Every structure is written in C-alpha cells, then in structure tokens.
Amino acid sequence: MSIHLPVFKYHRDPVHSGSVLKSNNRCRCCGISRGYVYAGPVYAVEELDESICPWCIAEGSAHTKFDATFIDDAALPEGLPDAVIEEVAWRTPGYSAWQSERWFSCCNDAMTFLEPAGIAEVREHYRELEFNILGNIIYDLQISGGAAKRVLESLDKNSGPTAYVFQCSHCGVYQTFVDGIFDVSV
Ligand SMILES: [Zn+2]
Numbered sequence: 001m002s003i004h005l006p007v008f009k010y011h012r013d014p015v016h017s018g019s020v021l022k023s024n025n026r027c028r029c030c031g032i033s034r035g036y037v038y039a040g041p042v043y044a045v046e047e048l049d050e051s052i053c054p055w056c057i058a059e060g061s062a063h064t065k066f067d068a069t070f071i072d073d074a075a076l077p078e079g080l081p082d083a084v085i086e087e088v089a090w091r092t093p094g095y096s097a098w099q100s101e102r103w104f105s106c107c108n109d110a111m112t113f114l115e116p117a118g119i120a121e122v123r124e125h126y127r128e129l130e131f132n133i134l135g136n137i138i139y140d141l142q143i144s145g146g147a148a149k150r151v152l153e154s155l156d157k158n159s160g161p162t163a164y165v166f167q168c169s170h171c172g173v174y175q176t177f178v179d180g181i182f183d184v185s186v
C-alpha cells in the first residue's frame, strides 16, 4: 500500500528533492509517526529538525502551532500577493542550500522548486540549462574563465557546489542559481 504525500504547488516532489525523508520519527505537531518527515530548514524558536511530517506542513498546522516557517524570509521574492508568500513560507517544504537559499517568481506567482542538481543531473534532465548555470557561476558568483568551467564540472547535488532548479508553473520557464562553499583561490 503506498502512502500519498500531500501535493505542494511550490515544491514538486520533496521526497525526490531530499527535503522529505522516509523516517519513523513521530511528528511533533500531530504526534503521529507517518513514515515521512521533513528534513529541510525550519525557522522556529523550537528545535524541530526532522520532526515535522509533510502533512502538518501542507495543512498549515506546523506553522500555526510552532510559528514555524520553512523558507528564510530573506529568500522570498518580493512583489507577490501575500497569499502566495504565506503558502511558500508557511505551507511548503523548503530546501537546504550551502549558504543561503533563494526562491524565484515568474508570471506574478512564486516558482516551483524542482531539485538540487549536480552536473550529472543537469546533463541528464536539464541539458538546455547548462549555459544558464554557467552564467550563474560567472555573473552571480563572479568566477570567470577556466575556473567557472571547473566549478560547472564539479557541481554535485550532495557535496556541492550545487545548482538549484526552479520552474514556473504558468509559462514553464526555468530559473537556476548555484550555491556552495567556495575556496577563494578557485
Ligand atoms: Zn504531523
């Protein structure tokens, strides 16, 4: 019997992305061990790492009970309707970046987070984005020339640096950024 996880408009598949893990931990919000817990960042007074189930995120009860958000306020895109911002911050699983996560908007809506990707995932699933990601490295991180190419080739979803992939649910456009812990001598 398979368990159907809640559907999140702004996070396509939190199990695939690694933000939700299989776990027998009991959820601190509903008190039930439901087989999955959220493993991404939690911004709350209480320590809630790997102790909230995805259903309590989707229903908003984890936000209400612990005043928790799952995405850093500073990462939220500006200029969106409050209802969208609340859904992203309060009722959507976030994801872990190396330094600071970001979230993007398009078509007057928040974009949907797809996954953290290494160069293998980029070349397998998002080949057309390789040039954009090289642009992220050159323009956002200000790494140029051969060093930029080496960072591109070293992208890894687990050990970093990592490319984070978003897609607009309206027009289908992708957005990416790269984050990692960089040696200044790169
Ligand atoms: Zn729960």
Ligand SMILES: [Zn+2]
Residues within 6 Å of the ligand: 106, 107, 168, 169, 170, 171, 172, 173
């Ligand atoms: Zn769009």
